[in-house]
């Protein structure tokens with residue numbers, strides 16, 4: 001098979017590799033669609049520790065091409081989306097934290113290749129009526145669904161989402177589904193704001209032309225929002241969320257702030273106004289649930305561009321440049 005192998009930095013080579021064979025309990029997937037993720041961008045920029053040579057790509061869908069010992073033969077031909085890793089259900093993390101942080105997890109191989117191999121448990125059947133391309137969005141969407149359940153949703157809540165990339169869009173859609181009355185999206189790129197409207201945002205803010213604080217205070221009688229989600233990954237925007245949240249309000253961190261960064265907030269303000277702050281990382285226990293919810297979201301236009309395997313690096317580079325919303329690679333054309 002052909003694979004786009006990362007050799008460090010911006011260097012990718014298309015290499016011929018042996019077709020993967022399924023071990024016991026494993027399935028081989030013919031890859032359909034691979035989503036480019038911020039993590040892939042960070043790896044090629046040296047901001048996320050990884051050792052080349054490596055086949056990247058962890059958000060993907062495909063068809064089961066072969067099964068190993070112990071996996072029912074009838075799974076061959078099944079349309080599936082792959083979770084990044086499996087879970088044991090027994091370790092401390094599985095029991096006390098989430099199954100996506102399993103200490104005995106087995107990972108699926110990198111998907112920027114014609115075929116990938118991984119645990120049968122991680123290959124989730126795609127529901128009838130959901131196309132494989134959209135299904136490939138399950139992983140990023142599940143991080144947002146998991147995040148949306150970090151805090152209770154008060155009745156008639158006004159919610160602020162800062163950042164309208166793919167994660168911000170999913171976050172606002174799920175917070176709206178959870179019962180937020182009004183969702184404010186703050187995002188400088190017009191096309192993303194429009195997608196925000198399509199996915200459930202009620203008020204759109206372009207922070208370059210309109211003061212976000214004014215928008216928030218107008219929508220909340222000067223009290224601030226009940227819940228603010230930062231989906232960019234900038235400490236100053238997390239602090240902005242804190243300042244725009246009402247007493248006993250909550251701030252949700254979905255964006256990935258740089259390691260060792262500090263929060264430029266007044267801790268007295270946190271204490272005095274009893275603000276809650278919580279991070280949300282990864283799929284939690286929501287991968288399967290997300291797959292069931294995807295058909296109910298209006299995702300038209302969220303996938304902005306498709307690249308062949310030969311252009312895998314272009315997809316990663318363009319994604320890093322903020323081009324479009326979600327870019328995908330199609331390893332089998």
Ligand SMILES: [Zn+2]
Pocket residue numbers: 037038039058059139140
């Ligand atoms: Zn990802």
Ligand SMILES: [Zn+2]
Pocket residue numbers: 087088089090091092093094095101102103104105
């Ligand atoms: Zn476990």
